[in-house]
Amino acid sequence: MNYTYEYPRPSLTVDCVVFGLDESNELRVLLIQRALDPYAGYWALPGGFVKIDEGLEDAARRELFEETGVKDVFVEQLFTFGNMQRDPRGRVVSVAYYALVNLKDHPVKASTDAKHADWFKLGEIPELAFDHKEILAKAIERIRSKVLYKPIGFELLPEKFTLSDLQKLYETILGQLLNRRNFRSKILKLDLLEELERQTNVSHRPAQLYKFNKEKYEELSSKDGEFIFEIRFHHRDNREEGENEV
């Protein structure tokens, strides 16, 4: 069946930039290898055409699930890309989303029109299809700035985490080392972490496990317009401690 319109219309797609944290606390992006032309064989962001009767975010979630098996994750709209030359098939406008997931909970399984799906370290991104490099760059920029004033980082961690996990996450996203004591006091002062049990079976002093109290955060930020989740570190402190003790 065909569809006819009086004026030409661009195609509308969605693309997802999915970030995950790997075992060694490095940030990775979920890419799929395209099976079909254009750019067959190239790696690309998961995404695809928006159906006429589905919402934009719904389309992003659907494509993400179909192509990578990832579902039920934090997703937010990033930006809409509409350069004339971004797709060789013609005028294609793409609404990009970014997602944050705990990588361990989302083993990838490719399906549908994606040949493979895999998690890539940020430093090892292959050449990407379309303008996906640009979309990825925008997504990185976005999470870098957003993590400073919204508690989105917790989406990348498992439910239970240690303060060291959290600190490493911030160090990864911000690309700078942070002072441990100051990080801990800053985070704990927000009073948004719930203390759980301690770690077990680690060959060092077991760390306290915490859980982010999302309900409390939402209550505070909606009720009290003043409340700001602000994690900002003005001066960095690279050299770790334990140095010259005379």
Add this chain to the structure above:
Amino acid sequence: MNYTYEYPRPSLTVDCVVFGLDESNELRVLLIQRALDPYAGYWALPGGFVKIDEGLEDAARRELFEETGVKDVFVEQLFTFGNMQRDPRGRVVSVAYYALVNLKDHPVKASTDAKHADWFKLGEIPELAFDHKEILAKAIERIRSKVLYKPIGFELLPEKFTLSDLQKLYETILGQLLNRRNFRSKILKLDLLEELERQTNVSHRPAQLYKFNKEKYEELSSKDGEFIFEIRFHHRDNREEGENEV
């Protein structure tokens, strides 16, 4: 001429939320009164269909100019709205932009398919067509948060302005009164304002006029990744001064 596609495609539009400052330093939004159905007679954000061979921001600027005569202004993408029911004509996805202008430089003149165009105070917005109320709300939220860490406020002022103008602008956008002395020192400490001449022909002590040094800001923020334009006021100070002496 007709255009036929294998799959149905949504229409793609752009909408612009244009903010301006009026003589009494109140924030206003530029609306047009629709001449055509749907929502004929209703007030709406300026906007319209994206042409197949024009960029999204280009489309936003074109529609803005055609419908209101406003051009050459600061424009940034806001969000893309794609609810299924947002337009009675069918599936219409709209990429929204917001613009900041100095109202005095942009006397409105309606044309094309807009019956009228006018500047409305934020407190006196009429019922709007489509989901434009939602778009407007998102734009207000965006400028409120963005003004705290990007120097977008200057886009609303004339080239030359006084510190009082700037303070009133911040008070308007943030919806809170600020302490004059603290505001002045905070702003001047950034060292991004150029001192010009003084006011003339005012019936009080003439104020110093300033100009925002955009080049310097851009140089600092690109070269020195650390530099942050941050204007944040933690406690407000409502009662103005000059009170009980003795």
Add this chain to the structure above:
DNA sequence: TCAAAAGTGTTTAGTTTACACCCATGC
């Protein structure tokens, strides 16, 4: 000389930074 807005400096409170050593566990 009055009204109206501009301009200015200092003290206090709060926040952020910098910094070094002991603790608990598994192997």
Add this chain to the structure above:
DNA sequence: GCATGGGTGTAAACTAAACACTTTTGA
């Protein structure tokens, strides 16, 4: 008993907040 990462307190430096009176001009 040693290697590994976890955990802690305080003083100094800085930044933000609070606050009242004098200045300049036109009318």
